[in-house]
Amino acid sequence: MKVFPFQIPKPKNDALVYQEDVEISFYNKLHQHEEIQISYILKGEGTLIVGDTINNYKTGDVLVLGSNLPHVFRSLVNSNQKSHMITLFFKENSFGNHFFELEELHETKNFFKNAKHGFKITSEYNLNSLFINLKKVTKFERFVGLLQLLKRLSNLEYKSLSSFIYEKKYTTDEGNRMRAIFEYTINNYTNDINLEAIANIAFMTKNAFCKYFKKRTNKSYFRFLNELRVENVCKLILSNSDLNLAEMAYKSGFKNISNFNRQFKSIKKMSPSIYRKKFL
16 A cells, blocks of 8 residues: 555445544554545544644544645554544545535535645534444444434534645655655654754755755744744643753753744744643
C-alpha cells in the first residue's frame, strides 16, 4: 500500500466505510485520501498535522478531515494504553452526484464547507452514543446515523484545523518527501534543527527547500517548527504540569526565553502567562 496517496480499503459496492482503530498509535504517515473523514477519539491523545497547521487531539474529540486534505496523526504513546478511534469515510458523491444538493439536506451545507479545511468540534456535545452505536447497526442504519451526524456537525461550534489548502494533489514522491520532512521535525523539534539538516532530509539545496516548503504550506519551515514547539508548550500547560513556563519552553525546543515569548505571542496572539491564566 502506498503511503501517499492513501487508499481507503472497502468492499466494492460500499458507499460508506466504517473503521475502528485500536492501536498503540494511529496511522502515523502523512497521507491524503479522496474520502471525507469523520473521526471520534474514544481514547488517546497526540499531535495532528492537517495541511499546514499543528493541532492536538485528545479523548472525546470529534475531528473532520476533508477530501484530499494531507494529514498525519502522531499518538502520544503509552505502553499501558492503546488508542481507540471510530471513523466514517465517504465521498461527497458517494450516494449520487447531486444527493447532498437536495433541499431536504440543505442543513448539511455548512459541514461540507467547513470540511475543506478540516475542523474540530469545540462546543459542548454528546455524540458518544451515536458513534458507539455505529459498530452494531446495519449498513442502512449506519447511513441514517451519518445523516444525523452531518446535521449535528453542521450546527455545532468548531475550530478549523488548517488555514491553507495546497490545491494540487501530492504525487507519491512529493508525499514521501513531505512525510520525511514532517517525521523528522516531529521527532526532533525539541533539539536544534538547522536549515541544512532539514534540507538534506528533503534531498534539496537550502534555497530550493525553502521555496518548496513555502509553496506547499504557505509558511516558512521555521514558522511551522515554532508552531509545533508552541503547541507542545500549550499541551504542557493544559496538563497542569508543575513546570514553570521557562522549563516548558526549554523542553519544547526553545533555547531562548525572549524568542519563546515572541514566538508564542505571534502564534497564539497572547503571551504565555495570559494563555496559562485563561485556560487554567
